[in-house]
Amino acid sequence: MLIAMLASGTSKIIWPFYYLMSVLSYSILLPPLVMRVAVYLLPCVELVSALFLISLRTRAMGMSIAACLLVCFTVIQTRVVLAGMYVECGCFGPYLSGSVGANTLGRNAFLLALCVAWFVCRIGATHERRRARRPSV
Numbered sequence: 001m002l003i004a005m006l007a008s009g010t011s012k013i014i015w016p017f018y019y020l021m022s023v024l025s026y027s028i029l030l031p032p033l034v035m036r037v038a039v040y041l042l043p044c045v046e047l048v049s050a051l052f053l054i055s056l057r058t059r060a061m062g063m064s065i066a067a068c069l070l071v072c073f074t075v076i077q078t079r080v081v082l083a084g085m086y087v088e089c090g091c092f093g094p095y096l097s098g099s100v101g102a103n104t105l106g107r108n109a110f111l112l113a114l115c116v117a118w119f120v121c122r123i124g125a126t127h128e129r130r131r132a133r134r135p136s137v
């Protein structure tokens with residue numbers, strides 16, 4: 001997850017024109033204000049998520065941010081697929097580009113499943129620690 005968020009956020013900063021053109025291709029689906037905010041804010045949020053994923057203390061926040069981003073991306077990309085539009089993904093810059101379709105939706109689902117699995121394992125580990133601390137009767 002760290003690599004995906006870092007690569008995605010960094011590529012949008014390195015290739016701003018490509019990212020801008022990609023965002024503009026979604027214009028039919030999103031209001032102009034959302035588009036403007038996304039162009040400036042999204043790379044920063046992805047990089048903050050990646051930074052939070054580095055530390056054990058902030059990893060839950062990083063995973064939460066990543067999961068929220070993935071849900072938003074998946075909803076928007078699903079609308080593109082259902083509308084039958086051809087839109088460049090723009091997720092990882094021009095060298096890993098492709099049109100929005102089953103592959104991008106599958107990748108998002110896989111990454112979202114990783115987030116969910118991490119939270120499930122974390123909840124299970126917390127439950128086990130609490131059970132281990134209880135005095136035996």
